[in-house]
Amino acid sequence: MQYITLNNGIRTPQLGYGVWKVPNEEAANAVEQAIQAGYRLIDTAMIYKNEVGVGEALAKNIVPREELFITTKVWNADQGYENTLKAFDESLEKLGIDYVDLYLIHWPTPNFDQYVDTYKALEKIYKDGRAKAIGVCNFEIEHLERILNECEVVPAVNQVECHPYLQQNELKDFCKKHGIYIEAYSPLMNGTKVLEDPVIKELAEQHGKTPAQVILRWQLQTDVIVIPKTVTPSRMKENIDIFDFELSEGDMEKIAALDRGERHNADPNEMHFR
Numbered sequence: 001m002q003y004i005t006l007n008n009g010i011r012t013p014q015l016g017y018g019v020w021k022v023p024n025e026e027a028a029n030a031v032e033q034a035i036q037a038g039y040r041l042i043d044t045a046m047i048y049k050n051e052v053g054v055g056e057a058l059a060k061n062i063v064p065r066e067e068l069f070i071t072t073k074v075w076n077a078d079q080g081y082e083n084t085l086k087a088f089d090e091s092l093e094k095l096g097i098d099y100v101d102l103y104l105i106h107w108p109t110p111n112f113d114q115y116v117d118t119y120k121a122l123e124k125i126y127k128d129g130r131a132k133a134i135g136v137c138n139f140e141i142e143h144l145e146r147i148l149n150e151c152e153v154v155p156a157v158n159q160v161e162c163h164p165y166l167q168q169n170e171l172k173d174f175c176k177k178h179g180i181y182i183e184a185y186s187p188l189m190n191g192t193k194v195l196e197d198p199v200i201k202e203l204a205e206q207h208g209k210t211p212a213q214v215i216l217r218w219q220l221q222t223d224v225i226v227i228p229k230t231v232t233p234s235r236m237k238e239n240i241d242i243f244d245f246e247l248s249e250g251d252m253e254k255i256a257a258l259d260r261g262e263r264h265n266a267d268p269n270e271m272h273f274r
């Protein structure tokens with residue numbers, strides 16, 4: 001596993017395991033298998049409704065708690081200072097742990113007036129030592145600017161959709177300038193067409209790897225944290241088997257040229273789902 005250091009000195013694995021769409025009753029088994037396969041970062045969220053299942057796997061102490069990096073997120077309906085503190089307590093209880101490694105605001109919406117207060121609750125949680133790091137998801141530059149201007153703690157992470165068809169270069173530059181790590185969600189575009197891209201397929205053939213491995217390796221080499229999801233045991237192994245090859249500068253340029261600003265998930269400015 002490869003690790004990186006966040007802006008507050010906390011270390012995180014650069015590759016993690018995401019559990020969106022993993023049903024609660026399957027999550028314990030999936031997370032246990034992922035830990036056995038070598039994953040140390042688990043990315044869940046209150047809205048995924050599988051924190052209890054994730055917690056069951058954690059309770060097995062497959063590896064010491066301090067070797068794991070657990071992320072969860074406050075959902076839109078729980079935004080606001082007091083609501084967020086309450087939602088955080090509920091997430092901790094479901095997960096059965098006494099701190100998380102990273103707590104994130106899931107969306108800047110549904111009400112753009114609330115995310116600063118929500119972030120202030122995250123700062124309180126952070127200062128109380130119940131989250132080792134805090135950050136945001138789906139924040140655009142203007143949302144981050146408000147946090148940087150009105151809050152004290154610089155977000156450690158901005159978790160956003162990022163894959164070869166949506167490379168987020170402007171946001172990456174802004175975040176880099178402010179010491180905020182980009183964490184790439186839906187790195188395989190949720191298992192859709194980027195895996196069929198001819199350029200990706202050709203690179204996969206050249207390196208004796210799969211399209212998913214080429215995409216995940218590209219993410220590592222662009223210095224982002226990446227959290228693919230799979231419930232398929234062979235893919236769990238495939239997705240972590242990316243530390244034994246390197247994409248050349250030319251390969252990276254070919255993938256850079258695939259950017260087309262194409263989202264699979266919601267646009268942060270239009271996401272008002274509670």
Ligand SMILES: NC(=O)C1=CN([C@@H]2O[C@H](COP(=O)(O)OP(=O)(O)OC[C@H]3O[C@@H](n4cnc5c(N)ncnc54)[C@H](OP(=O)(O)O)[C@@H]3O)[C@@H](O)[C@H]2O)C=CC1
Pocket residue numbers: 017018019020021043044106137138159160184185186187188189190191192195210212213227228229230231232235238239265
């Ligand atoms: N903050 C946010 O707003 C969001 C955060 N996320 C986080 O990011 C994680 C990953 O994103 P997600 O949207 O789940 O999608 P991914 O881009 O990780 O793709 C997952 C899909 O790809 C398939 N897949 C996985 N590995 C391979 C492979 N090696 N070859 C072919 N297909 C593969 C999976 O199928 P199968 O499982 O059947 O093997 C699944 O259908 C989420 O689980 C969640 O933790 C995601 C969306 C939004």
Ligand SMILES: O=C1CO[C@H](CO)[C@@H](O)[C@@H]1O
Pocket residue numbers: 020045047265
């Ligand atoms: O992480 C995510 C997946 O689930 C949510 C919806 O249920 C999305 O809104 C979100 O971005």
